[in-house]
Amino acid sequence: MKKTISTLFTSALLVVSLVGAAGAATKQVQFAKGKSGTTISGTVKGGEDIDHVLRASAGQTLNVDFKAGKGAAFFNVVPPGSTSEALFVGMNEGNHYSGTLPKDGDYIIRVYLKGGAKDTGKPVKYTLKVGIPASGKTGGAAGKVSETGVAEKACLDAVAKQVGKDKSLLKVSDVFSSEAGMAIMVQVPDATAPWKCFSDKKGKVSGVEFTGSEGAL
Incomplete structure (x- = not known):
């Protein structure tokens, strides 16, 4: 019983940290x-x-x-x-x-x-x-490429190859950047969760993985 109450309290704290005070x-x-x-x-x-x-x-x-x-x-x-x-x-x-x-x-x-x-x-x-x-906006001036554009393109290619789908069907949903490199989330049609691709700013991909259950692939 104590363990159940502790688990519920921890979950409540997580929700508060996300939602914040009204x-x-x-x-x-x-x-x-x-x-x-x-x-x-x-x-x-x-x-x-x-x-x-x-x-x-x-x-x-x-x-x-x-x-x-x-x-x-x-x-x-x-x-x-x-x-x-x-x-x-x-x-x-x-x-x-x-x-x-x-x-x-x-x-x-x-x-x-x-x-x-x-x-x-x-x-x-x-x-x-x-x-x-300014370079991170869509629909910007021709020739401008976002700071993460090279890595995003490389990851779309890598994930498309992994799942066997045309790259045009895939979409980047989020990009997380750090000094070590970038984690790029890619949405794949019919997939129950996004794929995660690891790349540096020059587009060198170091890994691709599915973030959902393997049985849902």
């Missing part, structure tokens, strides 16, 4: 004219959430870098209309996010505290660097 402080993210990014400084304390809201379009690449003072401070990236899921959970995935946005709307970059930092109620200072490179 009364979160909201701040609009705006880029200066002619700029493709901005740096935001703020303070978070206790159980409050700070929601930085950014309007963006499907196909754009969002980059977020996060730094905080002493304390367990994190950020999530929440897509438009979401009440239970995040594109990125910093508590599990670190202080850098880079991904291709799946749809138009208001994206939330949610800053929050966990553990002792949350319990003490002491303020923790943080800095967010938020950017949407």
Whole structure:
């Protein structure tokens, strides 16, 4: 019985970390004219959430870098209309996010505290660097290629070869970037889950794997 209660409590904490408090402080993210990014400084304390809201379009690449003072401070990236899921959970995935946005709307970059930092109620200072490179937009000027374009193309080729389907039927659904390389999620028709492809920025693919159950292939 104790084990069941503990499991339920852990699950509840995960949902809270994704959804955040209903009364979160909201701040609009705006880029200066002619700029493709901005740096935001703020303070978070206790159980409050700070929601930085950014309007963006499907196909754009969002980059977020996060730094905080002493304390367990994190950020999530929440897509438009979401009440239970995040594109990125910093508590599990670190202080850098880079991904291709799946749809138009208001994206939330949610800053929050966990553990002792949350319990003490002491303020923790943080800095967010938020950017949407002009080259990361779909429908941009001819000849421009997104920062991840070479790797995405290589991964589409690799996954198409693996599943035996035409590349034109496949679609990149998300891109996760780090210093070590990129993990690119590829949607395949009729597949119950996306395929994950690992590549460097030059398009050298190091692996391809199905993220769902093998029996569902």
